Amino acid sequence: MTKQHANWSPYDNNGGTCVAIAGSDYCVIAADTRMSTGYSILTRDYSKIHKLADKAVLSSSGFQADVKALQKVLKSRHLVYQHQHNKQMSCPAMAQLLSNTLYFKRFFPYYAFNVLGGLDEQGKGCVFTYDAVGSYEKVGYSAQGSGSTLIMPFLDNQLKSPSPLLLPAQDAITPLSEPEAVDLVKTVFASATERDIYTGDKLEIMILKADGIRTEVMDLRKD
Amino acid sequence: MKLDTSGFETSMPTIGFGCSNDMLDGFSTVPSFDLPRTTDFDGFQKEAVQMVKPAKGTTTLAFIFKEGVMVAADSRASMGGYISSQSVKKIIEINPYMLGTMAGGAADCQFWHRNLGIKCRLHELANKRRISVSGASKLLANMLYSYRGMGLSVGTMIAGWDETGPGLYYVDNEGGRLKGDRFSVGSGSPYAYGVLDSGYKFDMSVEEASELARRSIYHATFRDGASGGVASVYHVGPNGWTKLSGDDVGELHYHYYPVPPAIAEQVMEEAAAE
Numbered sequence: 319m320t321k322q323h324a325n326w327s328p329y330d331n332n333g334g335t336c337v338a339i340a341g342s343d344y345c346v347i348a349a350d351t352r353m354s355t356g357y358s359i360l361t362r363d364y365s366k367i368h369k370l371a372d373k374a375v376l377s378s379s380g381f382q383a384d385v386k387a388l389q390k391v392l393k394s395r396h397l398v399y400q401h402q403h404n405k406q407m408s409c410p411a412m413a414q415l416l417s418n419t420l421y422f423k424r425f426f427p428y429y430a431f432n433v434l435g436g437l438d439e440q441g442k443g444c445v446f447t448y449d450a451v452g453s454y455e456k457v458g459y460s461a462q463g464s465g466s467t468l469i470m471p472f473l474d475n476q477l478k479s480p481s482p483l484l485l486p487a488q489d490a491i492t493p494l495s496e497p498e499a500v501d502l503v504k505t506v507f508a509s510a511t512e513r514d515i516y517t518g519d520k521l522e523i524m525i526l527k528a529d530g531i532r533t534e535v536m537d538l539r540k541d
Numbered sequence: 542m543k544l545d546t547s548g549f550e551t552s553m554p555t556i557g558f559g560c561s562n563d564m565l566d567g568f569s570t571v572p573s574f575d576l577p578r579t580t581d582f583d584g585f586q587k588e589a590v591q592m593v594k595p596a597k598g599t600t601t602l603a604f605i606f607k608e609g610v611m612v613a614a615d616s617r618a619s620m621g622g623y624i625s626s627q628s629v630k631k632i633i634e635i636n637p638y639m640l641g642t643m644a645g646g647a648a649d650c651q652f653w654h655r656n657l658g659i660k661c662r663l664h665e666l667a668n669k670r671r672i673s674v675s676g677a678s679k680l681l682a683n684m685l686y687s688y689r690g691m692g693l694s695v696g697t698m699i700a701g702w703d704e705t706g707p708g709l710y711y712v713d714n715e716g717g718r719l720k721g722d723r724f725s726v727g728s729g730s731p732y733a734y735g736v737l738d739s740g741y742k743f744d745m746s747v748e749e750a751s752e753l754a755r756r757s758i759y760h761a762t763f764r765d766g767a768s769g770g771v772a773s774v775y776h777v778g779p780n781g782w783t784k785l786s787g788d789d790v791g792e793l794h795y796h797y798y799p800v801p802p803a804i805a806e807q808v809m810e811e812a813a814a815e
Contacts, residue, residue, distance in 0.1 A: 453647035485787035
């Protein structure tokens with residue numbers, strides 16, 4: 319008897335792209351707002367960026383139901399942490415928590431491609447990039463999602479900083495100012511929208527600084 | 542008078558699949574993972590692996606010599622044909638006197654090495670002495686053996702210095718554990734072995750050994766598309782490990798094979814100098 323294969327997959331890909339750039343005293347996290355399934359658009363107005371803590375913001379593309387479940391787990395763990403330690407989680411701590419949370423579903427993964435952005439304990443911007451099962455790395459900038467292969471080469475060209483593995487060590491923070499970084503993000507999404515069918519509609523940008531979070535919205539092509 | 546201690550009781554997690562409180566405890570036993578409810582576990586894992594496409598393609602190497610252990614690795618992570626990162630830390634610092642290398646699934650290696658670091662520390666606290674390299678590698682191998690067949694991808698070397706001197710073990714996701722004094726793991730390992738084996742002598746100085754390690758990684762990155770980035774070299778001695786070098790392999794190429802200026806360029810330089 320031939321093996322029966324499942325006609326139903328627990329996963330779907332809702333598309334979209336997320337980008338984050340770390341600066342000397344700021345962090346820019348951006349994502350488009352299109353949610354798709356197959357060739358259809360489910361909505362043009364879905365936010366993929368979520369604030370987990372004062373200094374840590376998560377942006378995820380992939381299967382949004384898994385992303386929602388992941389955010390719920392992280393929010394509840396953060397609440398417990400606040401009760402136990404009487405303070406908010408720092409961005410590096412949240413980064414490790416996210417890695418462990420993803421790995422605990424190693425054999426039934428969250429289909430979520432995450433970028434975590436925020437400010438570290440010294441107030442410098444930090445960006446952590448993940449794969450679907452939790453391997454993570456602190457970087458100066460990152461793009462994840464359907465448009466990532468279009469965006470990353472351009473960010474490498476503009477922002478490529480010396481590798482943190484080089485000896486003598488060199489800093490991974492981009493020398494751009496905050497308005498320049500926001501402009502770069504807008505440029506990069508406009509280009510990705512031209513060539514990626516799953517990216518478009520609107521661009522939501524969150525800028526994290528020591529004094530608070532600012533949000534900007536920009537229109538992208540809707541076709 | 543009996544005091545009311547009900548406030549001290551924590552709610553007991555129900556035992557069974559799916560309900561796990563094991564992010565907060567359970568590091569001393571095998572952590573339990575949610576499993577998909579399917580009859581075809583292997584088929585599901587094959588599809589999940591396709592979806593995850595764990596970062597593979599590496600060159601790592603380690604060898605024992607007179608002055609200790611030399612450990613080196615590249616820093617490229619690839620997902621299929623896409624280079625997802627050129628700056629992955631493939632040499633993991635388990636504790637100040639032990640290193641682990643990463644080859645195979647990045648998340649698997651990162652998680653299990655962190656887990657091993659925790660276990661090593663617990664051993665120190667429980668036994669008032671450092672764990673041996675043999676012991677640490679055995680802990681890891683046993684842990685991986687219990688997940689045999691579930692699709693983990695880990696090819697690691699545990700290198701350290703303990704009471705018996707320098708130690709080097711190779712551990713993989715099948716649960717295999719080999720003691721040896723020369724190993725290379727990853728898609729670039731054949732190239733690295735070629736350079737390493739032909740240049741190896743037990744009586745090398747630290748400088749000679751680190752140069753051999755660096756050259757081996759460089760040659761592997763030159764010929765293997767899945768290896769590249771930065772060649773890192775670490776030395777483990779009686780006082781622990783130190784990072785000796787981290788060089789971009791693109792620049793190393795011109796360091797080993799400098800380009801002599803072409804005749805036309807020389808003429809132009811002379812003309813400009815006049």
